[in-house]
């Protein structure tokens with residue numbers, strides 16, 4: 001296949017994951033990129049944004065029906081819901097709607113990449129076996145990631161295209177208005193702590209401060225996702241993708257505090273979703289005082305996700321060696337990642 005005609009359909013192009021994947025594909029230079037989301041975006045020479053509601057089958061058929069040139073589908077869309085069971089119907093429906101609309105028209109389809117996470121291993125439910133491995137058995141449903149993967153595997157049988165399933169840890173990178181955005185949680189919490197003259201206090205469960213965990217940089221994840229989608233050895237395989245180092249908040253938190261010029265205070269369990277609920281006036285005053293971008297408080301607040309991540313009073317990591325054995329050797333230093341992302345947010349005038 002010529003390198004001229006690789007056409008990526010990034011499903012969920014405004015997400016923490018999708019947005020960074022779109023940027024990476026466009027920068028590679030030999031991809032044409034089409035991004036799907038409800039909000040859409042400004043199209044450029046290399047990136048075409050299509051606004052579509054993936055929950056609406058008819059809208060999918062209408063808007064995707066002429067995307068015959070697509071060779072690679074990168075599925076990174078996500079619908080948030082309050083319970084694990086409620087996540088299943090919309091998240092399965094969106095994947096099925098995309099594949100139903102695309103398979104008949106994209107005759108040159110080569111690959112479907114499915115974005116997953118450690119939910120595949122039950123990491124969100126409580127203490128689970130670590131390091132989690134790609135071969136670990138599924139658990140009692142409901143779990144939307146299992147349903148999505150089963151649907152994808154069943155559909156691929158006998159087809160010319162292949163699939164990969166990509167399983168990152170918590171993903172850190174730039175995005176706005178997203179429910180799962182840890183870097184933004186920490187950045188805004190840190191900036192507002194400073195604004196209020198407070199030290200940086202870890203707000204999680206007491207046992208969460210010293211457990212082992214890992215992160216996945218959104219840029220590294222984009223590189224891994226494209227690698228897996230284009231290396232024939234990876235066909236029909238799942239891969240854990242993480243930065244390659246482990247850390248504990250007890251060691252990381254003081255480094256993060258330092259990057260905000262703050263002292264650290266001992267941890268105290270606080271629900272960010274509760275205590276940050278009345279802080280919109282503080283945010284607005286901070287934006288005005290420091291001449292920041294005028295972003296709505298809700299677009300920089302993933303407090304519920306912060307509470308979720310900071311509640312993990314058990315180890316949260318997976319074995320990343322399979323990707324290395326298959327040829328992906330990239331790694332990112334997690335401390336440098338956090339500090340680099342906060343600097344990026346400062347450059348973008350999101351935080352002071």
Ligand SMILES: NC(=O)c1ccc[n+]([C@@H]2O[C@H](COP(=O)([O-])OP(=O)(O)OC[C@H]3O[C@@H](n4cnc5c(N)ncnc54)[C@H](OP(=O)(O)O)[C@@H]3O)[C@@H](O)[C@H]2O)c1
Nearest residue numbers: 012013014015016017037038039054077078117171178180
């Ligand atoms: N973020 C993390 O830390 C993390 C870690 C591990 C695994 N994961 C998994 O990775 C996947 C993607 O996560 P993410 O954090 O990147 O999600 P996200 O930031 O919430 O992005 C979701 C994307 O889906 C689009 N979308 C949602 N509903 C849609 C609809 N009805 N029609 C069209 N587009 C729709 C959103 O754009 P619009 O709002 O514009 O429609 C957005 O582009 C999820 O399965 C998640 O569980 C995430």
